[in-house]
Amino acid sequence: MMTVDLNSDLGESFGPWPMGDDVAMLDIVTSANIACGFHAGDPAGILKVLRAAAARGVVVGAHVGYRDLVGFGRRNMDPSSEELVGDTIYQIGALQGLAKAAGTTVRYVKPHGALYNTISNDARQAGDVIAAIKAVDPSLILMALAGAPIVKQARAAGLTVVCEAFADRAYNADGSLVSRRAPGAVIHDPDQVAERMLRLATEGRITTIDGDDIELEAQTICVHGDTPTAVALAQRLREAFTGRGIRLAAFAEVKDGAARG
Template sequence: MDLNSDLGEGFGQWTLGEDDDLLGVVTSANVACGFHAGDPSIMRRVCERAVAQGVAIGAQVGYRDLPGFGRRFIDMEPAALTDDVVYQIGALAAFARAAGDRVRYVKPHGALYNAIVHHEEQAAAVVQAVLDVDRTLPVLGLPGSAWLELAVDAGLTVVHEAFADRAYTATGTLVSRRLPGAVLHDADEIARRCVAMAAGDPVPDADGGALILTPDSICVHGDTPGAVDIARRVRAALTDAGVQLASFAR
């Protein structure tokens, strides 16, 4: 099982998350590429420290929306979206190379991640960006999403993802962050859910039903209160349950 986290999400003098601590826990780092968060100096630093920790570097691509942290949908022309994603992957690729490694996968962020669950035109645009840059790059996403279905059709390697600290609807989509209870905060509950996911056992959905998720990678968010403690609890619980942790991209 892979553990991934969104890292490098500060900007200039503003910091967000505890990147160094999380790099000691996760196996894959989704590095912000400067559009929803991050800047060149942050990208360089996170890449260097990921390489030092043996953590795989992934491009966390999103809408050009620094004020909204990439969590607002933007109705973009497909060609423009493709170019924006190519640009972001290319920027991170340069810093990964400077740190002695390379970008090993692509994961959309925030509103873009959610939009391409159903928005086929934008999903196709992001798929095209990956094809334009490097068709050997695996892509992360929500199982059953248009994004992953189109990626499979294009011959890309897809990685099914689940979220440690997010509530799910009965249909397996994420509960909107605008709704109460969308983000979970109890570290023990989150750890138990992750062990269940890894074992193929059901977890409760937002309606009280039983939902089975079978992820290849579990995301532990880096920007929530207590993120490092949650990530450590999740890693320890998985390890104690006999789950071997390793990046899918190595």
């Protein structure tokens, strides 16, 4: 049976300012990328989401980002290697401590926003994030943009990499994501999202914003938790997959099962 992982970015509320519906998303997704306090999230809120994920058996990962609360981690930055390695280690370590208190374990790392996009092609910053992950725990899985150079770079460095596609984002012909500043960058129609992701899961292809088809290797699919239609999109996507006989399971658990088998 074909298996697909659904992930979402959660734990991004800050104090009295809510961001998305984490509890509803945790009832739908199989993996949760939890903010680590640099681009969003506060310790009490992060701990609450981790406990909710643990209660539902949802696998959690560290959603590390630039030190950019004001810009929600979506502004391009150029930290030194020393800074980026330290910041990444700090965020993973903080989430590991909170996860232990919540009765769960950090299984993977997914960079956020501008950091995610930058390291997809910037070998220096990618190397810093890779080095930080290896320094903390080389068994942590890196979630990276499908088709990006960082996938090969991280695998060559000895990390396990899971390739990610985005259900609610438009793609360029080179496999990169269309800038959020461009019209049509974010897709809000649940039926359109479901149709695109079913085709990706079964054929390994997706239609770009220009109408061309490209091939993508993806083991996990992200629905952003901070969009107004996030829960409806995720629910529609889950229904579409199960309706086609596609099993939903966390990629970390699937890899563990394969290793044990």
